[in-house]
Amino acid sequence: MHIHRDWRGLPAAARGATVAMGNFDGVHRGHRAVIDAARVAQPGAALGIVTFEPHPREYFARLAGRTEPPFRLMNAEARANRLARHGVSQLYELPFGPTLAGLTPEDFAREVLAEGLGVAHVSVGEDFRYGRGRAGDIRTLVEAGARLGFGVTAVPLLETDAGATSSTAIREALADGRPRDAERMLGHWHRIEGEVIHGEKRGRQLGYPTANLALEGLHLPRLGVYAVLVDVLEGPDKGNYAGVASLGVRPMFGENAPNLETFVFDFSGDLYGRHISVALVDYLRPEAKFDGLDALIAQMRKDEDQARRILAAA
Known part of the structure; x- marks a missing residue:
């Protein structure tokens, strides 16, 4: 997969894709319906994703001086890895800042989609909004596409027995310690990905060496212990x-910033500096403070025994 971080000055080989457009936080089942709509709209074209980094919500919060709890289900690396698994060959990770935020819907459609990316077709969710002040919607995008030479598909929200699939509902499931419910909406395990960092190495001293991942900028699932699957x-x-x-x-061990420690x-290898992906499969128990290290090790x-049993049956 090729990742492009601007819409300007792209080589000819990177233009002309059929694209799905949105934030794709979590790449859940609803997002994949939008991707599939782009895939079938122009079968001969490369499949692309138009998304934004940072997330527009993060940008506008900083602009307004607001401090909000982290909400992202995925960092950019995890999103790119997941999109690649779905056959995306061109990822347009557009820099969201004053320039993009200031474009009118007409300017965005012309300068970014038509002139910059040269898209053949655009697929979006039916509630997609774009352009300055979120003034653009499906109607304006269809009208712009007709003028500028690209097709548009609007995909209805995906409904399940539990209601509409959404990143908000998935965040709620994870915050409640329900990773299997989140998996049903996502269509895959919720994963935390990144580079293994050095920690305090207490786990090694206790006989349980761990691979540590930072959680900065991510929505926090319920704190506690999980059975997990690990991709190195x-x-x-x-x-x-x-x-x-x-x-x-x-x-x-006192008050610490949240992180993910995986045994x-x-x-027996060395994972420091390597990139790993950790899937939360089952919630085992809350965090606890024990009466000494012997109780903690027990x-x-x-x-470990409970996680092995669960994963053997998964």
Whole structure:
């Protein structure tokens, strides 16, 4: 997959795609319906995604001086990895700032979609809004496409037994410690991805060495211990593993910034600096503060045994 971070000055090979457009936070089932609509609209064209980085909501919050809790289900790396799995060959990760935010709907359609990306077709969710002041909608996009030479498909919101599939509903499920409910809406396990960073190395001293991932900028699932699946994305140990992870602030050791500490079963390699993807499969228990390290280690053994049983049956 080719990633482009501007709409200007693209080579000819990067233009002319049939694109799905939106934020695609989580790349859930509803998002994939939009992607599939783009795929079938122009079967001979490259499949592309038009999205924005940072998320427009983050940009406008900073502009207004607001501090909001992190809401993103995925960082840009995780989103790109997931989109690649769905056959996307051109990812247009457009820089969202004063220039894009200031374009009228007509200017956006002409300068970005038609002149910059040269899109053959655009697929969006039926509630998509764009342009300065969110003034553009499906009607204005269809009209612009007719003038500028690209087709438009509006995809209805995906309804399930639990209601409309949305990033908001998925965040609620994760905040409640219901990763399997989130999986049903996402169509895949909720994953936290990134580079393994150095921690305090307490897990190694306790017999449970962990791979640590930062959670900065991401929506926090319920704090606690999870059965997880781990994909090592690069390096000599690249592959798929099982494990148990603690997502939280480590209350045994004072107040700490939240992170994800994963013990990978039956693994002896070095993951520092490697990129991994950790899927939350089942919530085991809340974080707790124990009466000493012996009690903590005993509970960690129980967590490992429970996670192994769950993942063996998954």
